[in-house]
Amino acid sequence: MTAFFQAHLGLSYEWAWLLSTIAGILLIALPLMLGVAMIIYADRKIWAAMALRRGPNVVGPLGLLQSFADGLKVFLQETIVPTAANKGIFLIGPIVTFTVALLAWAVVPFNSGAILADINVGLLYVLAISSLGVYGMIMAGWASNSKYPFFSAMRASAQMISYEVSIGFILICVVLWAGSFNLGTIVAQQKGHVFGLLNGFGFNPLLFPMAVMFLISSMAETQRAPFDLAEAESELVAGYQTEYSSMAFALFWLGEYGNVLLMCALNATLFWGGYLPPLDLPFLYMVPGVVWLLIKIFVFFFIFSWVKATVPRYRYDQLMRLGWKVFLPVSLLFVVLVSGYLMATGHFA
């Protein structure tokens, strides 16, 4: 895109780079916002269908405009800052959550070469950004100066740190096999991975358990049900969001769903071939890669919704046990197994 701006607008390289980067950011962020609005609607519809309800069906045809109506509603509400709150941090909290949810999309490949920041530490960047996500919640919980939000912030941060450990080991297995931290290269390496036909590390028997664990860990990482202990309404009112109203609350909401979409995209990209079609057949490549990626993201989002609608919430000690005593040892074992297999078969030679 930089070359396009240079050639057609006669700009110097630096200005063309700046303009094309801004255009790329807008090209990702604006559809993402629309996608978040529609995915909230989809979540409510799926959830309603599983509970034999109708879900939103009043605003617009089939209720499609429900999210926009909700957005307009919170936009017109008054922003209330509690008097005992630490005002600056109280307002920065939701902004951090929302920004971090957008940041990591910079390294997600939407098609071969269609990637905003094609850096060779892409996966580490994702890890770094997702470790930032916890700050929005800690800041909100602490600055609210209220007991339930504070408990919730403690729970959320302990939970996210615990699951990041096993996510790190799972990602190491993928990186070992792909031989790169660049997400574009990781996707390219999955082309015809199994029998030269199936595109995706997830079809590999050694990596399939990792794919399942990554899916579960990503639910824990995004505070989705059944791991939504940070906002367990029966214990903590609404968790760290309790004192928030209006747009500050909406930013949390958008950030949360933005993170869920990101985790779905990462599941698709790391284990199920990203923008590649599931089978390595020539006619499937006629469908653009971004369509395949969106289909995969939606499939994973459906799984997230399905789990949310059907699985009861974990107890906190069960959550910690799953993270530290089950996922951590198993993922460590698989790091050894995968690297041992790769060494034995001369993958690195």
Place this chain on the structure above:
Amino acid sequence: MIQLFAFYLFAALVVASGAMVITARNPVHSVLWLILAFFNAAGLMILIGAEFIAMLLVIVYVGAVAVLFLFVVMMLDIDFATLRAGFVKNFPLGLSIAAVLLAEMVFGFGAWSKGGIKLGVADGTAAPLAGASNIEAIGAVLYGRYLFLFESAGVVLLVAMIGAIVLTHRQRGDVKSQNISAQNARRPQDATINTQPEVGGGVKL
């Protein structure tokens, strides 16, 4: 020009947030400023092309160490009046530490500007791989030339971790711990019985 702008932006923010760390009245604010300083330092590292170190800085310091700081600072009930009362008494000590650090930096930069010191044998094994990315170069050096140093660092960390656990671990006899597999293996028929007692006969448990 963009690089220059980015450098001055990051550098100014590092210095400013570093100053705010020690001047902020609230320790939680101090930690948050510290996080901003880490973040901008990572930006500076990206500018010199050390993207791997930059990402590690964010993952390790921002993602783990600073969260622990924040936890501790939030939970502690610190009285600042007593903390600040010792300022005049501790001022000479702080000043001398600052002087030592400044002197070290002056010496370091002076020596560096005169040319590097040959610490190892220049057999080429420690040189960065030509055309390799950060990760490959670091991996080649760390797991090749410095393998034993790297592993002994790992052993030192392991010893520290076990030491901390041993020092704080107490055996308590009165703890009821869960046996998860026994709980999961429990079926309804193990826990409940169906009986048809005679009227007034009661149930024997």
